[in-house]
Amino acid sequence: MVPVSSGRFFAALSFAVALSSLGAVGCNGNDPIPQEVIDGLPAESGSPSALHRPGQPCLSCHSTYGEAAPAFAIAGTVYKETAMGALAAAPNVKVEIFDSAGPSRFACTNAAGNFYIEKDKWSDLTFPLKVRAGQRSMNSIIGREGSCGACHKLPSDDRPGNGAGHDSAGVVLVDDGDTDPICGGGAP
């Protein structure tokens, strides 16, 4: 083995580490901002399906970065309040999305309140968006985030009730019974 001075050894080691870090930045799993969101999600309960992880930011995983299939253009969860004031999934709700370029599209919520439009089916989605869930329209536009759950956060200790807080609009809420026949529900 050729003897190498410890100074040169450390310099070489530092260079190698820096080089490998540089390479890693461009790879999935190593972008700190989305990765922090993914790492902060609770563990999966059951197996992944269209009903899983309601209220969570879907596109954190269902995106080019997250690599979960299918990739979504837009996705989220809709809730209603029960007579006792608790949050419950709102199935059969029509969620209509108006983008800045073309005609609107809609999706229906499933039993978990989840809805989604796959990226392949709306590849030219143009922000900003306006959204209507059931009979309620969003008060603000969506600037560039496809996950409803990124801004409409679930309740937590510092955001009790419907999850509204200084950085959260609270979960997406519709009135109880606000379903649509086109989504398998009753009369609108």
Next chain:
Amino acid sequence: MRRNVRERIRAAFGRRSLAALGVLVTGLFGLGFGASSCVGEAGLEAYACPNPAVFTASVSPYLERRCGTLDCHGQPTRPMRIYGQLGLRHPVENNVSGGVATTQLELESNYASVCNLDPAAMQQVVDDLGSTADKLLLVNKARGLERHKGGKIVNEQDPGDLCILGWLGFKDAATVAASCTAAIEPLK
């Protein structure tokens, strides 16, 4: 004993490594010292910027709706942070997104945020009464002429552009208000 330890360290790492370590420690110390002596909030109070009353009455409401959504400049991690009723709420107040109207503190924070985005250029704009406003990042990012993650926000001479330029050009309050109101309307 102490000499033995020093010799062992030298033998293990070499003089160059120790010197590099010394430089690193000195640098970190200097960084810490520098950070601890940052200008306080009081030192940031004096800055050049056009009419604050026109900004808070007309421009801020437009920026809040168009730029300050929770997924864009209504994020605490983004430059040019914008607070507002429908977006991020000021952390020292206990309001929630979608709750009470934008507060005076939030309006003042928005003014400081926008004015200090590009302070040298803004000083020039104030000095020449707005004739160099098209040099500002604020204007060029909104027009899509500078790299902007949110894309092109306004076209030249459309109501949103005129809202911002009118304020920067020291136009009267009624003229700016008319442009800003026209720019806000389609965002509702």
